[in-house]
Amino acid sequence: MERLERKSRLRVTAESLGKRGKEAWLIYRRNWMAVLGLALLLLFSVMALTHPFLMGRVWPEGIYDPIVGYDLDVLAHPSPPSAGHLLGTDTLGRDVLSILLAAARPTFVMVSAAALASAIIGTLMGALSAYFRGWVDGVFANLADVALLAPAPLVMVVIGFMLDVQPLEFGLLYGILAGLGTVGVVLRSHALSVMSKPFIEASRVAGGGALHIIFGHLIPHLLPLAAVNMMLVVTGAIFANGFVGFLGLSRAQLNWGTMIYDAFTYMGINETIPWNVLLTSASAISLFAAAFYLVAGGLHDVADPRQRK
Amino acid sequence: MIGYLARRVVSGLVTLFLFVSLVFFATQAVLPGDFVSQYAIGLSTRESEEMRHTLGLDLPLGERYLQWLGQLLHGDLGRSFSIEGAGPPVAEIILQTLPATLLVFGLGTAIAFLGGQWLGRVASWRSPKWFSGTATLGAITLYTSFPPWLAFLLVYLFVLKLDLLPANATRAMFRQPQVSQPQVMNQMLLTLLVALAITLAAAWGVHRLRRRWRLSTIVQLALILLLWVGAWLVYDIVPYATETMRAAALPILIYSLLSFGEIMLIVRTTMADTVDEQFIQTALAKGLKSSQVRDRHAARAAILPVISRLVISLPYLFTGMVMIEQTVGWSGMGTTLLYALGVQNVPLMTGMILAIGIFSLLTRLGLDLIQVSLDPRLRVASAARRGLL
DSSP: OHHHHHHHHHHHHHHHHHHHHHHHHHHHHHOHHHHHHHHHHHHHHHHHHHHHHIIIIISOHHHHOTTTOOOTTSOSSSOOOOSSSTTOBOTTSOBHHHHHHHTHHHHHHHHHHHHHHHHHHHHHHHHHHHHHOHHHHHHHHHHHHHHHHSOHHHHHHHHHHHSOOOHHHHHHHHHHHHIIIIIHHHHHHHHHHHHTSHHHHHHHHTTOOHHHIIIIIIHHHHHHHHHHHHHHHHHHHHHHHHHHHHTTOOTTSOOHHHHHHHHHHHTTTSOSOOHHHHHHHHHHHHHHHHHHHHHHHHHHHHHOGGGOO | OHHHHHHHHHHHHHHHHHHHHHHHHHHHHHSSSOHHHHSGGGSOHHHHHHHHHHHTTTSOHHHHHHHHHHHHHTTOOOEEEETTEEEEEHHHHHHHHHHHHHHHHHHHHHHHHHHHHHHHHHHHSSOOHHHHHHHHHHHHHHHTSOHHHHHHHHHIIIIIISOOSOSSTTTSOOOOTTSOHHHHHHHHHHHHHHHHHHHHHHHHHHHHHOTTOOOOHHHHHHHHHHHHHHHHHHHTOHHHHHHHHHHHHHHHHHHHHHHHHHHHHHHHHHHHHHTTSHHHHHHHHTTOOHHHIIIIIIHHHHHHHHHHHHHHHHHHHHHHHHHHHHHHTOOSHHHHHHHHHHHTOHHHHHHHHHHHHHHHHHHHHHHHHHHHHHOHHHHHHHHHHTTOO
16 A cells, blocks of 8 residues: 555656656747757757767778878868868868867867856855855855956966866866856855745744755755856856867867867968868857857746746 | 955955965976976076076975065065066066056946947847847857957958958057057046046936936937047047057957847846836836836846846956957957966966956956945845944
8 A cells, every 4th residue: 555655656756747847848948049059959969979970980080080180182271161071171181070070079078067067066055155154155155256256267278278188177177166156156146035935934944954955945946047057157168168279278189269279370371261160160169159058048937937827 | 334345355355365376386386397498498408597596496386485475465576587587577567468458348348238238128128029039149149259269250350351450559559659558548548537437427417406307328428438539639649549449449349249248148138037027017007108117117127137247257258358368469468467377477477367366356346336336225234234224
C-alpha cells in the first residue's frame, strides 16, 4: 500500500514536472527571438559536431587541417569562396570553414564552464548573504567589490599575458570572477527581496531550518534569474576569450578571435583584406553571443510570473 | 550618508591595494623573464646584469615589494622602466593618458546613454511591433559585435573609403610643441564640465522660476555645445580642439555604438516591466498624454534599475574601451596598460591598474550617489540607520 502510494506520488511529480515544462515551453515559444536563439545554438552545436566527422571522412587532412593545412592547387591565398573551399582560404592557405568549425568546440567548452561556474557561485553567494546577513554578507560584499574593481575580461587579458590558459580553465576562471561580481550582486539584491516575502516567515514559523529555507525556498526562487544572468555572462566570456585571442596571446589555440588577429597580422604581409576570414569569424562571435542573449530573454519570460495565464 | 561614502571609499581602496599587490607578485613570479629580457637580444650578459641593477630588478621580490610599498605610501608611483634605465615618472604618464581616455569615455557614455535611453523608451512604449523588433535586433547586433571588428569596419568605412577622418591622428596632430595634447584635452574636459554645470543650473533655475517651465533635453544639449565651443574661443584653443575632436571622433563613435546597444536593451527591459504597473494606469486614466506618461512616469521609474545595472556594467564598458583604444591606436590608459603588460614594465603596470581602479571606484561612487538621490526608499533607509526616523 505504502509502496503504491509512493509510486503514484512519483508519477504525480513527474506529471506535474512535464506539465510545467510544457507550460514553460509555451511561454518560451511566444518569444520568437528566443526561438531564434535556440535555433542558433543548435546550429553551433551541429558545427562543433561535424568538424571531427568531416576531418575523418570527407576532408583530406593535409589540405583541410585547421592549423597547418595548405592547398597547393589554389594559387594566391587568400582565395575567395570556391567549390573546394566553401568559405575560401586565409592568407596562409588554410581552409576558413575548417577553422571556423574547429573553433566551435573549444568555445562551447569554455562557455559552458563559465556559465555553470558563474551561476553556481552567484546563486550560493546571493542566497547565503541574503539569509545570514551580518559578516557573511560583509565578506561577500568585499569579494564582489574586488571582482567589480578588476573587471573579469580585463583580468582574463592579464592572465592571458601570463599563462597559456586552456579553454576549460579560462571558462572556469571567468565564471568564478563573474559569479562573485556581477551575478552575485544581482542575485543578492533579488534574494533580499525574496527573504522579505511572507512564505519565508511562514516556513520559519513552521520550524524550517537554515538549510531547508535556503535550498527549499530561497534558491528555487533565484534559479530563473540565475539562468538569465548566466547567459549574459556568456557574452562577456566570449568577448574576453576573443580579445585574448585577438591580442595574439593564444596562438596555438583555435579561436574566432585569433582568426581576426591573424587576418589583421597577415595584412602587413599581404595587403588584400581577407573579407572571407573577417566576416565569418566576426559573425560567428556575434551570433554565438547573440544566441545566448536571446535564450536569456526567453528564460526571463518563463521566469516572469506575469507571463503565466 | 557621508559615513557610508567614507566606508565605501576606504574599503574600496583597501581591496584595490590588495589587488594591485597581487598583480605585483603574480606578474613577476609567474611570467617568464622580465623587462630586461625583452631587449636581451642586443645586450651582452654583463650589460643586461647592469641594466637589471639600475632598474633594481636584481633584488629579491619581497624587497622590491617593500620598496614599492614605501614609495606608494609617500604618494610616489615610481618611475617607468626604459632602456636607458629609469624613465619618466609613472604619475606623469598617467596624467598624460588620463585626459584622452576620459574624453572618449565621458563623451561616448553620454551619447550612448542619451541615445539608448531615448530609443529604449520609445521602443518599449506602445510602438508598432516592427519598430520595436527592429530596434531590439539592432541593439542586440551592436551589443554582441566584437569590439575590434566593429572598430576595423568603421576605420575601413570612414578612413579608407570615405576619407572623412584622419587615420592615426593622435601622433601627427600637434606641430607647435608649446601646446601639448594632454593640456588641450584637459582644458577641453574642464570647459565641458563647466558648460554642463551651467546648463544644469540654468535648467534648475528655469524650473524653479515657473513650475511648469522646463528646458527640453534638446535645448539643454544645444546650450552645452554652445558654451563648450564658446569656451574654446575664450581659451584660444579652437584649432587644437577641433583637431582633437576629429581624432577622437572615431573612438567616441565606436565606443558609443558599443555601449548604446547595452543601455538600450536594459532600458527596454525595465520599461517593459513598468508598463503594466498600476501607477501607469492611474496616470493614463487621469487623462495625461501618452508621451507624458512615458517620459515623466514610466521612464522615471525605470531609470533606477538602469542606473544600478550601469554600476555593474561599468567595468565591462571600460574593458570595451580598452579593446577599442588598442584597435584604433588611441593612446589612452588602456593602450598604455596593455603595452606595460606586454613588456613587463612593472611600475607602469601597477600604476595604471591603480589609476584605473581609482577611476572606476569614483565612478561607482558617483552612480551610487545618483541612485540614492533618485530613490526615496534608500534615503529613508539611510536616515533610519542614523536614527533620524
